Amino acid sequence: MRKVYHKIIQIAGNVITVEADNVGYNDLAEVTSTRGTSLAQVIRLLDNKVFLQVFNGTRGINTGDEVRFLGHPMRVSSSDALLGRIFNGAGIPRDGRPEIHDDLVEIGGPSVNPAKRVVPRKMIRTGIPMIDVFNTLVESQKLPIFSIAGEPYNDLLARIAMQAEVDIIVLGGMGLKYDDYLKFRNTLDEHGALPRSVMFVHTASDPIVECLLVPDMSLAVAEQYALEGKRVLVLLTDMTNFADALKEIAITMEQVPSNRGYPGDLYSQLASRYEKAVDFDGAGSITILAVTTMPGDDVTHPIPDNTGYITEGQFYLRGGRIEPFGSLSRLKQNVNGKTRKDHRTVMDSMIRFYADYKETLEKQSMGFQMSKWDEKLLKFGKLFEKNMMDLSMNIQLEDALDLGWKILADCFDRTETGIKTELLNEFWPVKES
């Protein structure tokens, strides 16, 4: 029988301190108060003082309350029974069905040996041209969706969850509005995607510490499925809430803040989660798509900034569209050379012209005379926005490429495109006269 401690000597923020011996760093404890029982985790040891972060918060905790150490760190079940289920950040079912205690694995496990990774070479088709053609999603990629409050990022995630060609979806919600949570659940359910999904959801009203656990729980489960050879897609929303939770805890722990109050290890904290994305040599893969709302639409804010350095590209979601500029899938080169040989050229040319179009638009709005070339660009821009940028599309990559050639041919002649002659000969649409 494990020893029970009754003397809490300090309570500050979500952290309590007890005097105890023989306690392991990162181990779990149960704190029982009149409000019920909560899990807590050891976050610091100093002499005989043990600092515990209480998952349910410290409100209502009495200095005489009972603390019982469990002798192991946080764990989560990894059995197949998880599929179709919904849990909170601490792994307690939200859907009213029984708890699962089979095949427990520790969360936040060690990092994958780089020698056991393979170069990602498999495309994940989503049926959305702005992704498939311009910024192809690749198995084992980690990509944030940079957005701002109010944008339909959760709708986009839900659409990807339905359309993406993967085996298992793990959804981690942090600080979700309760309605958003219900919307996710209902959409996945209606489109039959729930049975291949596991959800860990922390809503805005839940204790902040549970928010910190959501990515680790989601990724630990994903890792187990991937080791069994499954192709897993992890969708996280919203990582900004996660980082803010980190900040809150760091400040309570009196850590020296670095940028705008965020702890100095923000980069490492985010990286240790994102780096769980992997294509195992001889097993499955984990791909991560994570919404990161940019406070004040500022990409240089520490959260999106640190995220951008970790992830393999980023999608910018603005005005309900994936912005072609700035949005980047760094791994697309690994796959888009093998889809169809005009893929890269179509992608580059269209983006180049779209950039020129934007410039022309600026000139036009300032009242400058439009040259013949400008007129062509304006036509192109409108066609591109109308036909390619719609996020509610579901078409195959090859059809999207053909569409691209058609738009180019509608607006320009062959020389103006600056495309290699060899490709023009093969793909330039022959105009019916």
Next chain:
Amino acid sequence: MPEHQTGRVKGVNGNLVTVEFDTAVMQNEVAYVKVGDMRLKGEVIRVRGNRADLQIYESTAGLKVNDEVEFVNELLSVALGPGLLTKVYDGLQNPLKLLAEKAGFFLKRGLYLDALDMDSIWDFTPIAKPGDKVRAGDYLGSVPEGIFTHYIMAPFSLKGTWEVIFVVPAAKYNLKTPIARLRNADGDEQDVTMVQYWPVKLPIPCYKDKLLPDRTMITQQRTIDTFFPVAVGGTFCTPGPFGAGKTVLQHSISRYAETDIVVIAACGERAGEVVEILCEYPELQDPRTGKTLMDRSVIICNTSSMPVAAREASVYTAVTIAEYYRQQGLNTLLLADSTSRWAQALREMSGRLEEIPGEEAFPAYLESQIAAFYERAGLVELNNGRTGSVTIGGSVSPAGGNFEEPVTQATLKVVGAFLGLSRERSDARRFPSIHPLDSWSHYTSVVPESEIKFARSILRRGQEVNQMMKVVGEEGTTTDDFVIYLKSEFLDFVYLQQNTFDAVDAASSVERQKYCFSKVIQVLETMFTFEDKDQARRFFQELQLNFIDWNYMPFESEKFNSQERVIDAKIQERKANA
């Protein structure tokens, strides 16, 4: 077995462990914390009274107060000897492939393996003879390592002159066998094996002189060699916001740079990037040697999710290995991606130590540490008259892409070339996104200085015209100014931009750069006549296309020569009559 100093854990805060020691400890000495049946490696970073703070290179989960600690009375060192090439190590020089064989998919903490296979057999040929006087770093013999002659040197830690008592005859030996015995004036004797150990944070001092780096290191990247060259034994940095192509640029340099050895320190960055190198380098051929790129590479990989303290060590591990090959009389190139992550590791530790924070919470000693790191680069004359060099290229990941931040600023003070990557250029898909006007270099270009100056003036004026056009519009610009703008765009598209993913365009030899640059200059110098702006634009679009096609053709091939004639004809088309 000598008795080690011991101590007991008194506090744990992340990877910072406070230990109460019994007798004495040394600053920066290595210590092991025993947890269960594992020993976790750490380093003493601060001593206060009878308590020492250790940074642990592993996860500290499960550590308990009163766990046992063992101090080993040695600084953190790396093993140096034949067999380093082609290896992939973590920041503490654990071979990752062997770790994978032992521990499977995941890195297992507390598992440390020999950096070099001590049982591997090497074909030794003696150089020194009994009776020779040797100093630290002198060659005692050699073994072949791939295409290189790997010299076995007298330990770098030797003080003064030692006499060789015996050297083994030419034969095959493993790394454990003493190959020589040395004696100093006091009569102390020392056995020498083919492996020696050197503390990573100290530069290897065994050379006669540091020389001025005055020879260009060819990277086969047009923008770099022509506009912002790097010298053999020099330093450069590539700061840039995320997505600007830092890593792609570094990979291109590591592939095509004309250097003997490349040491890559993947420090706190994505594992995926390292994996690319791991999978591709054994396949890619080094055109100069006919061997694979892996045969000339050592990779130190401490990616972002691997323990932070080891990240700090990884750049030192890498530079020490680079210095070791410099001692062989070779030119080595160290690419560190990214030094910002290393600086952040310093910051994390500094925060845990509750030191008074400097700018953006980086420690006050950040600048001096960065300077000390880059100063380990250099072209040196060894004691035996040969030369060797370490060239250091560090990428920097400034927060928010803002070059004003402390790490970029501290780096700019100590490097010889600054290749600043710009978000504007990368957004416009103009790669490499090295900013042609903001970047600078103190080293010598492969083309004449006057041509560079001229090309740069076109770029500058082209940018001015472009700015002006944004205000007054195209119709408010004179055709002459407009042509200058078109010429600057032309220079950008056909010369500054280079397609890394094209087999031919990815690497441009010095001869090709000289040849093509003079052709570009010819276009820039030529006076053209146009009837209107649309005609001018059209002309340059076509000329640009001709040049881009030219870039994709192998140098001096049949196609290349005929394309040149097409270009020449095109230039004549609109050339103004003199």
